[in-house]
Amino acid sequence: MENLLKHIELSVKQKRASQKAIFEYYSPFLYNCARKYLRSHHDIEDAVQIAWVSIFKNLSKYKHEDKFEAWIKIIVIREAWKVRSQYKQVESITNHSDVISLDIESELFAKMSCENILKKLENIADGPQTVFKMYVLDGYKHSEIASILNISASTSRVHLTNARKAFKKMFVHSKVKAL
Amino acid sequence: MNQEKLEQSLREKFKNFSSAYKADTSMWDTIESQLPQASTNKKKFLFLIVGLGVVVSAFIFYSLVNDNQLDESITKLEVKLDNYSQNELTTASVMHHEESETDEQSIKVIEELSHDTSSANLESESLALDISGDEEFIDNLSGHISGKGLYAMKESTQVHTPSVSDPTLSEESKDEIVRLGVSVGMPFIKTISSRIEINRRHIVTDMITTYVDRSSQDHRNSISIGLVAGVSLLKSSYSLNDGAYQSVLTERQNAESPSIQYNFGLEAEYNISKSWSLLVGTNMSFFQDQFFLESNEVIVDSIQNYEMPSTSSTGNDTIIVGVALKNTTRNTKTWKYSDRLLLRIPIILSYNKSLGHKSKLGIGLGMEAVFYQSIKGTELDLNGEFYDLENDIENRYGMKGASALFRINYIYQITKKWDLRVIADYKKSLRSNYNISAPIQKSFDSLSFAVGSHFTF
Numbered sequence: 001m002e003n004l005l006k007h008i009e010l011s012v013k014q015k016r017a018s019q020k021a022i023f024e025y026y027s028p029f030l031y032n033c034a035r036k037y038l039r040s041h042h043d044i045e046d047a048v049q050i051a052w053v054s055i056f057k058n059l060s061k062y063k064h065e066d067k068f069e070a071w072i073k074i075i076v077i078r079e080a081w082k083v084r085s086q087y088k089q090v091e092s093i094t095n096h097s098d099v100i101s102l103d104i105e106s107e108l109f110a111k112m113s114c115e116n117i118l119k120k121l122e123n124i125a126d127g128p129q130t131v132f133k134m135y136v137l138d139g140y141k142h143s144e145i146a147s148i149l150n151i152s153a154s155t156s157r158v159h160l161t162n163a164r165k166a167f168k169k170m171f172v173h174s175k176v177k178a179l
Numbered sequence: 180m181n182q183e184k185l186e187q188s189l190r191e192k193f194k195n196f197s198s199a200y201k202a203d204t205s206m207w208d209t210i211e212s213q214l215p216q217a218s219t220n221k222k223k224f225l226f227l228i229v230g231l232g233v234v235v236s237a238f239i240f241y242s243l244v245n246d247n248q249l250d251e252s253i254t255k256l257e258v259k260l261d262n263y264s265q266n267e268l269t270t271a272s273v274m275h276h277e278e279s280e281t282d283e284q285s286i287k288v289i290e291e292l293s294h295d296t297s298s299a300n301l302e303s304e305s306l307a308l309d310i311s312g313d314e315e316f317i318d319n320l321s322g323h324i325s326g327k328g329l330y331a332m333k334e335s336t337q338v339h340t341p342s343v344s345d346p347t348l349s350e351e352s353k354d355e356i357v358r359l360g361v362s363v364g365m366p367f368i369k370t371i372s373s374r375i376e377i378n379r380r381h382i383v384t385d386m387i388t389t390y391v392d393r394s395s396q397d398h399r400n401s402i403s404i405g406l407v408a409g410v411s412l413l414k415s416s417y418s419l420n421d422g423a424y425q426s427v428l429t430e431r432q433n434a435e436s437p438s439i440q441y442n443f444g445l446e447a448e449y450n451i452s453k454s455w456s457l458l459v460g461t462n463m464s465f466f467q468d469q470f471f472l473e474s475n476e477v478i479v480d481s482i483q484n485y486e487m488p489s490t491s492s493t494g495n496d497t498i499i500v501g502v503a504l505k506n507t508t509r510n511t512k513t514w515k516y517s518d519r520l521l522l523r524i525p526i527i528l529s530y531n532k533s534l535g536h537k538s539k540l541g542i543g544l545g546m547e548a549v550f551y552q553s554i555k556g557t558e559l560d561l562n563g564e565f566y567d568l569e570n571d572i573e574n575r576y577g578m579k580g581a582s583a584l585f586r587i588n589y590i591y592q593i594t595k596k597w598d599l600r601v602i603a604d605y606k607k608s609l610r611s612n613y614n615i616s617a618p619i620q621k622s623f624d625s626l627s628f629a630v631g632s633h634f635t636f
Contacts, residue, residue, distance in 0.1 A: 016211065
């Protein structure tokens with residue numbers, strides 16, 4: 001975005017034109033960030049909207065040495081996590097105690113679309129699922145995940161382990177079905 | 180495929196994961212409505228308040244300085260009265276001597292004046308005109324003395340007619356308080372200092388009546404201290420900081436209602452001038468905020484082997500055995516309370532207008548600092564849960580708040596030292612004690628009624 005810093009400066013002063021310019025430019029980016037973490041279009045828009053309010057209210061805290069996209073991405077993920085916490089708990093399959101040792105066929109995995117993969121991941125409980133997505137899809141470290149989701153780093157690791165098990169199990173089932 | 184490769188592959192797959200999404204205008208409208216206004220408005224408001232404060236302060240300061248100058252001038256005043264006025268005024272001065280120490284200086288002046296009656300600069304006709312008229316200023320009473328205009332003002336008149344049987348008889352007396360002094364022209368307002376008070380008896384018969392106007396007594400620079408007690412009607416207002424709490428906010432707005440607030444406190448009032456006073460107080464207040472929710476829950480119970488008498492198609496009595504479903508509606512009423520104990524410190528600048536002999540009406544503007552001493556109880560939070568205010572694990576609540584204060588009070592002078600006052604305050608919250616991190620900020624505006632009594636030192 002051209003003149004981003006100027007727009008940020010004016011947005012801090014609550015100049016609506018600059019705020020709207022930033023909103024229009026970065027809304028698709030935030031939407032796609034939130035899309036990985038939430039199920040419905042309605043929920044995604046909710047999270048994005050709340051994130052924008054939070055972004056504009058806290059814009060004065062934004063440090064210019066950070067990348068703006070990374071900064072707003074953290075905010076939208078945090079809001080998505082809050083929206084997720086309002087979901088009814090889905091049946092968790094992370095409680096299965098049997099150890100999954102089968103490998104996933106690369107062919108099967110390659111054929112799946114991103115939407116289908118996200119749909120599959122929705123079967124994992126909220127905590128492990130979100131940590132898995134942040135760690136694997138968005139490349140956050142455990143310390144960063146802990147800070148964003150307000151959990152401990154060790155909890156983040158436990159969630160990731162559980163999510164990995166559940167993930168493997170799901171794709172084994174898919175493989176069996178495919179066969 | 181091992182785990183690491185799998186995740187690497189997954190990351191690559193999602194690298195270009197995006198969909199065509201266009202910013203929604205209606206979403207922007209919603210966002211905009213939740214954003215604070217441009218700071219320029221705040222600045223303008225701040226400048227306005229500060230400017231107003233400076234003007235009021237300057238006015239008070241100028242009044243005080245001018246009053247002091249007038250005080251000095253008046254002691255040197257050489258007003259010459261004719262014989263007619265002299266006799267009346269001398270009598271009157273004795274009466275005032277008994278009433279107030281502050282009038283002693285006036286008496287001296289009057290006596291001094293009464294000794295020198297030969298060269299009358301003050302026309303007796305002018306003074307007579309003033310005394311017989313209604314409350315008004317006589318601008319051309321005696322021209323100017325040391326650049327300041329002399330004035331006389333009649334404060335009040337009371338006519339007593341003790342003889343009902345024959346009112347045509349001249350059994351009546353007029354008691355009139357006359358003030359003499361000097362006035363100084365100011366750019367926007369005329370300030371008057373009234374240091375000589377004369378109770379002038381215009382006696383038609385030999386009837387003597389004493390009339391004392393306590394409300395006009397000069398309490399300048401005096402301090403009064405008093406107690407006040409009262410109640411406040413509170414009105415809650417909310418501010419949403421976290422959009423996820425929209426439904427919680429709606430529910431709280433429907434279900435919460437603050438109870439009456441009880442106030443008790445100590446006040447000290449400093450009379451800056453005859454009309455202006457500055458009041459500082461310390462008040463303890465207590466109120467409860469109530470949350471009430473009523474809900475109906477339907478409970479379905481199954482009864483196994485339930486036997487139901489019936490009649491078969493052939494007309495025989497029979498019993499149907501099966502599983503019966505029983506619906507029970509459970510009405511649940513929930514009350515939750517949060518208690519708040521506050522220390523309030525108001526500071527009010529008041530303008531007081533005399534209403535008659537013993538009473539005056541004051542109008543004041545000020546600020547009130549609010550210090551929350553304790554907050555106990557709960558507030559509705561996400562997912563129907565209640566947030567514990569006392570523990571406040573998310574640090575949502577601060578202990579300080581502030582309100583703007585508008586006061587109207589009626590003061591009745593019971594005795595020379597004691598007064599009784601009825602007070603009505605409207606307080607508009609300027610700063611909530613909730614932190615900005617609180618998902619919902621709550622503040623209280625109030626309408627207060629109180630009674631109190633002050634002792635003047």
